[in-house]
Amino acid sequence: MALLxxxxxxxxxxxxxxxxxxVVFYFALVLAIGFYLRNRAKTGEDFFMAGRDMTAWVAGxxxxxxxxxxxxxxxxxxxxxxxxxxATHWYWIGAIPAMLFLALVMMPFYYxxxxxxxxxxxKLRFGEPARAVSAVSFGFMTVLMSGVNMFAMAKVLQIVLxxxxxxxxxxxxxxxxxxxxxxxxxxAIFNEVLQFFLIWAGALLIPILGxxxxxxWSNLKIQIAQRASEQYVHLWSGLGSxxxxxxxxxxxxxxxxLGAIISMGYWTTDFxxxxxxxxxxDIRSAExxxxxxxxxKMMVPLIVILPGLLGLAVLPMKLVxxxxxxxxxxxxxxxxxxxxxxxxxxPGLLGLGITALxxxxxxxxxxxxxxxxxxxxxxxxxxxxxxxxxxxxYVNMGRWTTVIGVLISVGTAYLVMQFASIMDYVQALFSFxxxxxxxxxxxxxxxxxxxxxxxxxxxxxxxxxxISMWAWVKVDPSALRYVAMSPHAKALAQDMYQALWSxxxxxxxxxVVSLATKPKTDSELNGLVYxxxxxxxxxxxxxxxxxxxxxxxxxxxxxxxxIYFW
Amino acid sequence: MISIWFFIGIAxxxxxxxxxxxxxxELWHPPVHPVVLFSLHAPIWWGGLLxxxxxxxxxxFKPKHS
Numbered sequence: 001m002a003l004l005x006x007x008x009x010x011x012x013x014x015x016x017x018x019x020x021x022x023v024v025f026y027f028a029l030v031l032a033i034g035f036y037l038r039n040r041a042k043t044g045e046d047f048f049m050a051g052r053d054m055t056a057w058v059a060g061x062x063x064x065x066x067x068x069x070x071x072x073x074x075x076x077x078x079x080x081x082x083x084x085x086x087a088t089h090w091y092w093i094g095a096i097p098a099m100l101f102l103a104l105v106m107m108p109f110y111y112x113x114x115x116x117x118x119x120x121x122x123k124l125r126f127g128e129p130a131r132a133v134s135a136v137s138f139g140f141m142t143v144l145m146s147g148v149n150m151f152a153m154a155k156v157l158q159i160v161l162x163x164x165x166x167x168x169x170x171x172x173x174x175x176x177x178x179x180x181x182x183x184x185x186x187x188a189i190f191n192e193v194l195q196f197f198l199i200w201a202g203a204l205l206i207p208i209l210g211x212x213x214x215x216x217w218s219n220l221k222i223q224i225a226q227r228a229s230e231q232y233v234h235l236w237s238g239l240g241s242x243x244x245x246x247x248x249x250x251x252x253x254x255x256x257x258l259g260a261i262i263s264m265g266y267w268t269t270d271f272x273x274x275x276x277x278x279x280x281x282d283i284r285s286a287e288x289x290x291x292x293x294x295x296x297k298m299m300v301p302l303i304v305i306l307p308g309l310l311g312l313a314v315l316p317m318k319l320v321x322x323x324x325x326x327x328x329x330x331x332x333x334x335x336x337x338x339x340x341x342x343x344x345x346x347p348g349l350l351g352l353g354i355t356a357l358x359x360x361x362x363x364x365x366x367x368x369x370x371x372x373x374x375x376x377x378x379x380x381x382x383x384x385x386x387x388x389x390x391x392x393x394y395v396n397m398g399r400w401t402t403v404i405g406v407l408i409s410v411g412t413a414y415l416v417m418q419f420a421s422i423m424d425y426v427q428a429l430f431s432f433x434x435x436x437x438x439x440x441x442x443x444x445x446x447x448x449x450x451x452x453x454x455x456x457x458x459x460x461x462x463x464x465x466x467i468s469m470w471a472w473v474k475v476d477p478s479a480l481r482y483v484a485m486s487p488h489a490k491a492l493a494q495d496m497y498q499a500l501w502s503x504x505x506x507x508x509x510x511x512v513v514s515l516a517t518k519p520k521t522d523s524e525l526n527g528l529v530y531x532x533x534x535x536x537x538x539x540x541x542x543x544x545x546x547x548x549x550x551x552x553x554x555x556x557x558x559x560x561x562x563i564y565f566w
Numbered sequence: 567m568i569s570i571w572f573f574i575g576i577a578x579x580x581x582x583x584x585x586x587x588x589x590x591x592e593l594w595h596p597p598v599h600p601v602v603l604f605s606l607h608a609p610i611w612w613g614g615l616l617x618x619x620x621x622x623x624x625x626x627f628k629p630k631h632s
Contacts, residue, residue, distance in 0.1 A: 016588075018584055018585075018587075018588045021584060022581055022584055022585075025577075025580055025581070025584075026577075029573065029576070029577055033573055036568065040567065058570060190570050190573065193570050193574065194570070194573060194574055194577055197574050197577065197578065198577065198581075201578065201581065201616055205608055205612055209602075209603050209606070209608060212603065212606070213602065213603060342601075343601065343602050344601055344602055344603060344608065345601060345608075346588070346592060346597065346600070346601045346604070346609060347588045347592070347609075348584055348585035348586075348587070348588030348589065348609050348613060349585055349588075349608060349609050349612065349613075351584075351585075352581055352585060355581075
């Protein structure tokens with residue numbers, strides 16, 4: 001505790017003794033959970049798949065939590081300040097349809113194939129080459145992303161609390177390494193569910209008090225219109241043209257780029273989140289988990305977007321872009337959440353808010369590490385290096401890979417510290433793989449004519465096209481008018497269209513190559529493809545216990561919210 | 567096996583009690599630079615709410631001896 005208090009030098013907020021006790025208690029609790037679960041991670045199924053005995057609620061909240069990192073919270077609150085309520089699209093159309101698609105269409109195939117991972121499914125459906133491309137790229141990018149996030153979070157803790165960057169990196173990395181290496185995926189999932197509660201407990205007070213100060217939603221809208229623009233509180237009405245909204249994006253980019261491709265790619269094929277659902281105890285839980293996640297995902301804007309909007313209305317100072325803040329010393333958009341936290345939260349509440357940020361960061365890192373460990377052990381080490389090991393050997397490999405993965409992440413964090421531009425490159429690289437991977441997986445599940453060579457070349461060329469478009473705009477910024485269909489498009493809009501084109505390249509190549517190569521027999525595709533698979537029933541349940549019923553409820557709420565904030 | 571919900575109950579109960587206590591302390595010793603809306607005494611009712619929810623979770627999901 002003395003160490004943590006001594007680390008505070010220059011900062012946005014100052015922690016009191018009681019705040020520090022709350023933060024230290026959190027670290028003690030997550031380590032205690034790791035030690036408690038160490039005896040329940042003896043077999044491969046226990047360590048890598050949490051024994052496949054998670055209930056729908058635990059799997060669903062963990063599925064959502066793995067994505068609810070601290071940088072996500074602070075970044076999107078900053079985006080809400082910068083772009084207004086448009087940032088909500090990343091939580092609603094950019095998540096809900098994809099989560100429901102995962103639950104009702106894709107989950108049965110993942111579940112009944114009993115695969116350990118998404119690359120594992122590609123192996124079953126398309127063969128070893130497709131798995132190798134997917135596993136190596138995913139494993140490589142996951143540890144790099146983990147390192148980038150680690151550095152970014154240490155930087156945040158330095159700015160907000162004045163903590164030394166080295167201590168932040170090693171303390172958080174060491175804690176994650178210990179509890180994941182001891183308890184495996186089960187430990188990561190337990191801590192993610194704990195984090196989910198802490199985030200809501202720590203962050204929900206900001207919108208409650210903020211709305212009280214602003215005088216309610218109607219008055220908040222008036223204040224935002226006066227200080228920024230009326231378009232900052234409309235979700236869809238300004239998307240008819242590229243220039244009619246603060247983001248410089250057209251509705252086609254949001255619907256087809258974000259809703260149909262990027263979010264589908266992320267929520268249905270990124271193993272970081274899908275791994276949590278694969279740990280569900282039965283098919284009904286596996287289908288219900290993403291639906292539960294979707295229900296809560298719709299509420300997340302309350303603690304992320306609304307504080308950003310409230311910042312526009314109630315903060316006395318004007319926040320600026322990161323590049324301007326670095327020169328002028330003013331607060332940047334990304335500071336809006338800590339500023340709102342400091343505005344309303346005194347001793348105790350501040351500690352809980354900071355704990356929520358740290359918890360979000362650590363569970364995001366644990367998510368990366370568990371996914372990396374599983375893909376390395378089952379999709380790279382076992383098939384390509386040592387296929388004759390015992391189950392005990394692979395569990396030990398998993399424990400060591402956890403520690404090594406964390407160390408590589410720490411190394412990446414220090415690399416980013418030396419060369420800041422690496423962060424942009426790594427974040428861009430990660431987005432290259434998502435959209436084409438979705439094309440490959442969804443064609444594999446829904447089209448029985450797709451062949452191994454088709455899947456492999458579609459994935460490879462789709463990814464290559466995504467990298468090429470990014471490099472083209474980097475070398476010649478005027479190329480944005482072709483890639484994003486408008487010279488006014490901002491970075492986020494470019495991502496949307498880049499994803500859309502690379503998905504189309506992947507699909508077209510997969511279809512053309514598949515039609516030119518020999519198809520697999522129906523018996524080889526049993527359990528892997530729609531139409532050739534007997535999808536297991538969730539059982540004869542009352543309607544209110546059926547996944548389809550709750551998916552319908554989520555869809556209705558989704559439309560009501562979008563129409564209300566139109 | 568101890569339920570995950572019990573761990574969550576512990577976290578909410580301990581944090582809630584600490585926040586509630588900090589709020590009560592501030593009631594008798596108001597800070598020199600209070601936060602905005604200090605008059606609502608958020609730590610008292612928010613900390614209290616977390617402690618109650620945490621206590622309910624602890625009781626409902628407490629480990630059973632076999």
